[in-house]
């Protein structure tokens with residue numbers, strides 16, 4: 001147990017050191033493009049959207065929940081990238097030749113990605129706050145939002161790691177990511193509510209776990225606990241199933257590459 | 260080197276028995292590979308690119324499952340008891356497995372934690388290996404700024420962190436300049452002097468010759484010959500007479516080769532363009548007959564030399580080609 005903590009601690013610190021060495025990348029990690037989505041997209045579409053349709057005081061208030069969950073999506077899906085490079089340059093093999101538990105590398109990655117994601121969610125909510133979006137459920141709501149982010153992020157990071165382990169080249173990895181992430185965003189309630197979508201899109205959006213995450217985060221920001229609680233209950237169930245499937249797939253991919 | 264032993268006397272430090280590996284794509288990279296390495300030996304796997312050296316090594320360090328056969332390191336089965344094996348070995352991979360954002364010292368600190376060394380002990384051990392490989396002055400610089408040779412030294416330092424009883428090195432001097440190669444050879448000799456068993460792979464004949472107590476020649480996934488370099492050379496028997504004909508006589512090479520093959524005392528003849536390598540029991544007694552055959556065939560000689568068999572002759576004899584041939 002003590003050994004396990006030592007391994008995971010050292011591996012997690014490696015990710016932190018890598019990030020801190022890349023000054024630019026660190027800056028961009030915290031003030032990621034998602035902030036621009038919130039600021040520009042949110043303000044740009046303010047007049048073009050109908051507050052009756054989005055059911056929110058402003059479009060940016062509506063969009064905040066979507067941008068929070070998009071951040072979680074992007075981070076999660078990119079979470080395996082560093083492992084991909086480790087696999088390609090032989091660093092992973094070096095790690096695997098040491099007497100560590102087979103799960104430590106993966107766990108260290110989860111810890112790192114989840115921590116960064118939570119910080120980014122706080123940045124997004126902070127920027128939204130500056131634009132007058134004050135979550136009605138307060139600090140408690142923010143904690144629950146981060147909890148939902150973690151639940152969703154685990155499954156996404158698992159998918160990304162599974163991809164990293166099974167692709168032949170990193171070109172494949174990035175094209176798969178690009179292929180996954182846009183439909184996930186457009187076929188969700190990140191940008192418009194279900195009621196505003198063509199029937200077939202709203203139907204597909206209902207199958208997207210991202211929709212459920214957003215639908216739980218949004219009332220925490222806009223309406224309050226009574227409206228949020230049923231959605232939170234649903235999202236927990238959805239995410240437990242989602243995570244279980246993703247973790248199972250990742251475990252399979254991991255076993256195949258690393259025995 | 261000096262003394263030649265034809266096999267380990269006590270329980271072997273490494274034992275491979277009938278190892279084979281077929282990769283998912285269908286490539287058979289290793290087939291029925293068997294050898295034993297005695298405690299304290301430096302053992303070399305010598306073979307050309309794609310021979311299956313790395314594959315064999317990866318099985319022994321427990322990161323690759325063999326398709327057949329079994330292997331033990333210090334008596335522990337690599338498939339059944341991988342964690343125990345990992346605790347006792349060090350590994351220097353073929354590619355420079357370096358994280359360019361970390362400093363040399365940070366690499367070693369990470370490795371020390373993965374081998375579960377206590378912090379105080381780790382710091383001392385890290386300084387020790389840094390000075391052993393001569394990297395102490397660059398320890399706190401990020402690896403991005405290292406030269407190829409320095410990266411290699413860091414690789415070796417990483418392999419030494421656990422104070423391994425058995426060290427696996429995949430092409431330790433690949434791509435290094437002469438000076439760095441000689442330095443790394445010295446490190447390897449020093450490790451041997453400390454009693455560490457070393458399995459290394461190489462496709463440099465001189466490296467195998469100078470450094471290894473015993474070698475296995477591997478080609479196309481199979482062990483073709485095994486023994487100490489001097490045993491292998493002596494095993495060929497006799498010396499090598501090398502004739503270089505005038506390029507104008509290229510067409511006559513085949514006929515001359517046939518004529519010489521019939522002579523008494525000639526063991527084997529191999530030809531490459533206008534050069535004939537003739538293995539003979541004794542050059543003194545065969546040379547007159549060889550030279551008269553040259554005259555009889557009407558060939559003109561440009562150059563004659565003879566030498567004791569070298570490792571490249573051994574390689575040629577067992578694989579039918581030179582190690583650097585395409």
Ligand SMILES: Nc1ncnc2c1ncn2[C@@H]1O[C@H](COP(=O)(O)OP(=O)(O)OP(=O)(O)O)[C@@H](O)[C@H]1O
Pocket residue numbers: 282283284286287288306307308309310311312313314315353462
């Ligand atoms: N992961 C892999 N998947 C499929 N085939 C592989 C894999 N790794 C190696 N091979 C194939 O197995 C054979 C042996 O490769 P290996 O890396 O063991 O050779 P090697 O002796 O180490 O060569 P080199 O001197 O170039 O390092 C080659 O034909 C190679 O293409």
Ligand SMILES: [Mg+2]
Pocket residue numbers: 312313314353429
């Ligand atoms: Mg190799």
